Each structure stands twice: as C-alpha cells, then as structure tokens.
Amino acid sequence: MSRLDAYLTGRAVDGLISAACQLDASLHFDVSFAEVEAAILELGLCPARYQRNRQTISCAGQLALLRSTVAVIGCGGLGGYIIEQLARLGVGTIVAVDPDVFEEHNLNRQLLATLANLGEYKVTAAARRVADINPAVRLVPLRRALGAENAGELLAGATVVVDALDNIATRFELARACGELAISLVHGAIAGWYGQVATQLPGDDITGFLSGPGSGAKGVETNLGNPSFTPAVVASLQVAETCKVILAQGETACGRMLVVNLLDMEFEEIRL
Amino acid sequence: MQVTVKLFASFRTGRLPIETRDYAAGTTVADLVSEREIPVAEIGIMLVNCRHVKLDRELADGDLVAIFPLLGGG
Numbered sequence: 001m002s003r004l005d006a007y008l009t010g011r012a013v014d015g016l017i018s019a020a021c022q023l024d025a026s027l028h029f030d031v032s033f034a035e036v037e038a039a040i041l042e043l044g045l046c047p048a049r050y051q052r053n054r055q056t057i058s059c060a061g062q063l064a065l066l067r068s069t070v071a072v073i074g075c076g077g078l079g080g081y082i083i084e085q086l087a088r089l090g091v092g093t094i095v096a097v098d099p100d101v102f103e104e105h106n107l108n109r110q111l112l113a114t115l116a117n118l119g120e121y122k123v124t125a126a127a128r129r130v131a132d133i134n135p136a137v138r139l140v141p142l143r144r145a146l147g148a149e150n151a152g153e154l155l156a157g158a159t160v161v162v163d164a165l166d167n168i169a170t171r172f173e174l175a176r177a178c179g180e181l182a183i184s185l186v187h188g189a190i191a192g193w194y195g196q197v198a199t200q201l202p203g204d205d206i207t208g209f210l211s212g213p214g215s216g217a218k219g220v221e222t223n224l225g226n227p228s229f230t231p232a233v234v235a236s237l238q239v240a241e242t243c244k245v246i247l248a249q250g251e252t253a254c255g256r257m258l259v260v261n262l263l264d265m266e267f268e269e270i271r272l
Numbered sequence: 273m274q275v276t277v278k279l280f281a282s283f284r285t286g287r288l289p290i291e292t293r294d295y296a297a298g299t300t301v302a303d304l305v306s307e308r309e310i311p312v313a314e315i316g317i318m319l320v321n322c323r324h325v326k327l328d329r330e331l332a333d334g335d336l337v338a339i340f341p342l343l344g345g346g
Binding site: 074076077078079163164165166167168171188189190191192193194195196208209211212213214215216217218219220221223224226231257259261263264268270271272 | 280281282284311312313314315316317318319322324326327340341342343344345346
C-alpha cells in the first residue's frame with residue numbers, strides 16, 4: 001500500500017474521506033485534488049461529498065465519472081444547469097464551449113447568469129462556478145462557436161457530448177460530427193413550456209429528426225421564449241442520460257425522442 | 273375516410289388538441305396543416321400511425337396523424 005493510500009485509509013470514517021482531509025492529502029503528497037479523489041475511490045472509499053450518491057452510484061461508478069470527459073456545447077439555459085449537475089455529480093473533466101457573454105435577457109433562466117457578471121464570457125463564469133463547487137472537476141473553457149470545421153477538434157477526447165445549443169443548424173452539425181466521431185450525444189432542446197430529449201449512441205443517427213419540413217434555423221422558441229423551469233427539467237433529463245451512458249446502466253433514450261409538455265404535464269415518447 | 277389529427281405542445285393553442293373527422297380521398301398531411309393554419313416553418317416531427325412521414329403523405333381511412341412543433345432553443 002502506498003503512503004497516500006495508508007494516509008487515506010487511516011483517516012476514513014465510515015468509509016468516507018472529508019474534503020478537508022482530501023485537501024490535506026493533496027498538499028502533503030503534492031498531488032492534485034482529483035488524483036487524491038481517484039486514490040480514495042480506488043481504495044473503495046468515498047469522498048464525503050458523494051455520500052448521498054453511494055446508494056445510486058458505486059465507488060467504481062464514481063471513479064468512471066471522475067475519469068470521464070463531458071463536452072457541453074452551449075452554456076446558456078440548458079448548459080448552465082448541465083454544467084452545475086455534472087460538477088456536483090463528479091464528472092472529472094467538463095469541456096464548456098460557448099462564444100457568448102451574458103446579457104440581461106439571460107437572467108430569467110440561465111443558472112450561471114447574475115447581475116454581477118453581465119458582459120462576462122459564459123465559459124469564464126462556468127469555470128468559476130465549477131471551481132467553487134468541486135475542486136476535483138476541471139472545466140476547460142472554450143470561447144468558440146462549434147461548426148463543421150472545428151467539431152472534431154472541440155469534441156476530441158469526449159466520453160459524451162451534450163447538446164445545449166440554441167439553434168437547429170448547429171445542432172445538426174453537432175449530431176453529424178458525433179456520429180462520425182462515434183461519440184455518444186445527448187440531445188436536448190426547449191421552447192416555452194416544451195422540451196425534448198434524445199440520445200444518439202455510436203451507430204445511431206438522429207439528424208433526420210432535428211429539423212422539419214421548413215428550412216428554419218430556429219424553432220417555436222422564437223415566439224414562445226424560454227421560462228426558468230423548462231431548461232432545468234430538460235437539462236436534468238440530459239444529465240441523467242449522460243450519467244447512464246458513462247456508467248453503462250439503465251435504458252437510455254436511444255432510438256426515441258422524449259417530448260415534455262409542462263403546460264399539460266404530459267410526457268410523450270416518439271420512436272425514431 | 274375518417275382521420276384523427278393529434279396536435280402537440282404549442283400547436284394546441286387555439287386549436288383542438290385531438291379531432292376525428294371525415295376527409296376526401298387524396299387528402300395529405302399538408303392539407304391538414306394548411307387547414308389548421310399551422311406555419312410549415314414551425315413544424316418538427318410528423319407521424320402517421322407512429323411512423324415518420326413528410327407533408328405529401330396521402331392519408332387512408334383510420335389514420336392517426338400526430339404533428340409536433342420544431343423546438344430549437346437551449
């Protein structure tokens with residue numbers, strides 16, 4: 001047993017290691033907080049922050065999350081909640097892609113938007129938020145707009161990609177790129193009281209279901225806007241899908257689109 | 273022929289969410305859309321009997337048509 005392992009084992013209480021102890025170990029052994037977290041989980045112990053995860057996610061599963069990379073494309077309404085939940089879940093690396101800054105009309109729904117950070121890049125605010133929540137998680141901020149020409153570069157190394165975009169043309173490019181790269185994609189979109197979620201696993205192709213018979217780059221959100229609760233619901237469904245893909249557990253929304261109607265409180269499933 | 277049309281999400285506003293009516297032979301999904309004044313640019317998925325179709329799909333007696341709006345926000 002290494003000295004770090006012995007240090008951690010000697011300090012575990014009911015199988016848990018406190019954040020303070022994890023930080024002490026990081027300083028004492030000159031290794032990163034995330035590396036200490038990996039050592040804790042490899043010993044079958046659990047960082048205390050995840051104690052309410054333990055009945056749902058095993059130590060091995062928590063380690064798989066720590067070692068995974070999730071690319072979140074778009075850091076607005078969906079992306080803010082997605083990044084928040086991935087950081088609390090313990091996903092080791094989050095790649096956040098968004099070229100925009102916060103504007104006042106984002107305040108009604110975007111978790112990371114505050115009065116104080118209007119004008120700030122969304123990915124910068126995301127990095128600060130993640131650092132505040134969970135030092136074991138690294139957020140890679142990319143102030144870029146995804147397109148066909150750079151998708152391969154931006155998505156390289158991702159275990160799962162999450163679609164939190166705000167337009168249909170880029171969604172199409174993202175789904176196509178994920179298909180070509182054989183990376184799992186969790187699609188989500190919202191408008192008003194309504195939302196949809198679908199998961200494209202390698203070999204699947206959801207591109208034919210992202211647009212309609214018209215040629216619009218936007219959907220009905222142009223007329224309906226987006227209130228606070230719809231992105232939170234759809235983002236949570238997307239993070240649950242992401243978690244299942246990483247852990248290889250449960251049934252994903254693969255081959256089907258879940259359509260959420262919060263106004264009539266209906267959940268419809270469309271076979272793709 | 274009898275056709276049932278089911279609308280989803282925002283398409284229900286000001287329209288019947290579900291309606292079964294007689295239609296002439298040769299009626300297409302586009303005719304149903306036009307009759308309900310649904311802008312084509314707002315349409316996402318269209319299904320007839322749970323299968324994906326295009327606007328020019330001709331309908332048959334007993335068909336169930338489902339029309340969903342295009343959602344693109346994030």
